[in-house]
Amino acid sequence: MSLVDLLIRQALLQSERTAVFSGATPYASYRQWAARSAGLAQVMRHAGLEPGDRVLLFIRNHPRYLEVLWAAWWAGLVVVPVNAKLHSREVEWIADNAQARWAFVTSDVAPTPLAGLERQIDIESVEADALFVPVHDAMTVPVTPRELGDLAWLFYTSGTTGRPKGVMLTHRNLITMGLTYFVDVDLVSNTDTIVYGAPMSHGAGLYAIPHVMAGARHAVPASGGVDPVELFALGHAIGPLSTFAAPTIVKRLVDHAQDHGISAEDSARSFKTIVYGGAPMYLTDIQRALRVMGSRFVQIYGQGETPMVATALSRQQLGDTSHTRYLERLASVGVAQTPVQVRVTNEDGQDLPLGTVGEVLVKGDTVMTGYWRDPPASALAIRDGWLFTGDVGCLDGDGFLTLKDRSKDLIISGGSNIYPREVEEALLTFPGIAEVAVVGAPNPEWGEVVVAFVVLQAGVHLQQSELDQHCLAQIARFKRPKHYYFINSLPKNNYGKVLKTSLRETAHLTATVKSCASS
């Protein structure tokens, strides 16, 4: 059993239904998709690629992404999808680390040949047209046998703390992740459509798996990215879309709906379900999202090491406004998803009392088998079968997990722990603030002090003293930022996550020259 069986099943069951759309234009039926993937698999095996070999995908979102994924699995290979915004030097590092043999690219992201690969194929080239030739009958192309425990996807972490690591994900990990979607995230029918706005190298691409399981439709926007105008129109044209989006992308969709007077009913014509996760969603933002776009949100918390599956906050929980702890739940990441257990422990792995903040641990069939060629890091990350996520949070009596921060983002000032997220939540309740990120800056007296990077809404002017007063009214005195940087936008990676490392560097560099607010 492997991921290939999912596609074969749909190719048999509903062979002529459109499976893939390029924008609003039908691109391939399930039969054509399987036939192209099988054809490419045959080419790769004939060219000498062996089961378990790695192929790199350095491609912007594209309908052929799906064909390459399943072709690789058909041929028994392991995919290494990488972020299309990486620098070619970074990709070469990953290709070398993964010992990838071939790379599939688009020329916009890889204009020049990458070093160290045997073959690089531009999926939009004439060369590729010859490789993606559909076989007459996909069922005649043997699937290279794979066990559930075999490697399917090497998922390189974003490397915010040093070099990226290759998370080893097996067919079992990904099939479990796919099945979990139906229990903890959403029911899917074959008339539903998943749209790939966020990068397919990450969570959005992983969600292709449950949507193949359900025989649903897959749409790649013509722009290959998130353009709210395009997505709202695409949903109207081909039926309501489901999508995975980081909170920053959700915000752009909500802004668009609000600015253009699109009602919640109209939003429902464009979007069935918006799954958000990958970074903190602030209370004020999700409240506005629910108000503007209606009840179509589900939150997931996961990480590459347990892809898309740690906890989830369901549509029903997000809408249960009469619950006595509704706001706490809204600010949480929900409860453990069905195939995993979640604990909060101290550094020694001992359980902490409810409500006490500690490291989040996850155990279950979605958890990676380890990091590629890195036994020491694997042994540190997985102990007694438990994944140490590096995230810090606490559980309540009903099993709801509230994340505080990544442990490395914690600020220690004068010996007290400060969770940036709490300060960020407080600042975001001040009118006129569009976005905010809080980090620690070195300070000779306190060890670290809190500094805030603030993006103001257009036309808004603020004094540092106003924010200072606001914080004094909301949070403990020692938690309030000692300095504010007013900037035009927060630095973010391709997945929409705020790059706190780069903010810390800025804060570090200027810590000595900027004056701090008096304590």
Ligand code: AMP
């Ligand atoms: P990645 O491995 O790139 O997917 O990043 C995973 C990290 O993103 C997690 O370890 C968390 O720190 C963060 N993250 C993921 N989902 C959420 C969420 N729903 N809320 C807050 N942070 C999240």
